[in-house]
Amino acid sequence: MAYEYDDQNIFSKILRGEIPNATVLETEHTLAFNDITPQAPDHVLVIPKGPYVCYDHFADAASDAEIVDFSRAVGEVCRMLDVKPGEGGQGYRMIANSGENGVQEVQHLHIHLLAGRWLGRMLQKPRTD
Numbered sequence: 001m002a003y004e005y006d007d008q009n010i011f012s013k014i015l016r017g018e019i020p021n022a023t024v025l026e027t028e029h030t031l032a033f034n035d036i037t038p039q040a041p042d043h044v045l046v047i048p049k050g051p052y053v054c055y056d057h058f059a060d061a062a063s064d065a066e067i068v069d070f071s072r073a074v075g076e077v078c079r080m081l082d083v084k085p086g087e088g089g090q091g092y093r094m095i096a097n098s099g100e101n102g103v104q105e106v107q108h109l110h111i112h113l114l115a116g117r118w119l120g121r122m123l124q125k126p127r128t129d
């Protein structure tokens with residue numbers, strides 16, 4: 001089954017300028033902005049401008065130029081936040097929630113870039129219901 005992209009999702013509205021955002025970085029194919037409900041001192045969302053639902057959709061369907069631009073934008077945001085471990089920064093975590101088990105709320109690919117505090121272990125225990 002092919003992915004169907006719903007352009008009424010909130011990030012699509014942000015990309016069309018219908019909803020404001022706190023932009024951190026904008027490139028030809030990528031937008032990075034602060035999460036409205038930050039889970040860490042730094043919590044930036046990085047999204048492609050193209051209509052991709054989640055990471056595997058992007059990996060399969062995006063152009064090489066979009067993928068390179070997105071990947072470089074993530075690196076650039078790390079540099080802007082001064083969190084690169086190889087350059088004296090204290091590190092960060094990238095999360096891309098996808099689908100039901102990944103608990104993805106907004107159906108437009110986004111990378112959460114979290115930093116600025118110790119982030120604990122990666123996963124909580126699974127729910128028991």
Ligand code: AMP
Binds near residue numbers: 010021034103105
């Ligand atoms: P996910 O659960 O991975 O789909 O994450 C969606 C994220 O989008 C959450 O962390 C929300 O806080 C964030 N979010 C929702 N609406 C906005 C908005 N208008 N501006 C910035 N972040 C938003």
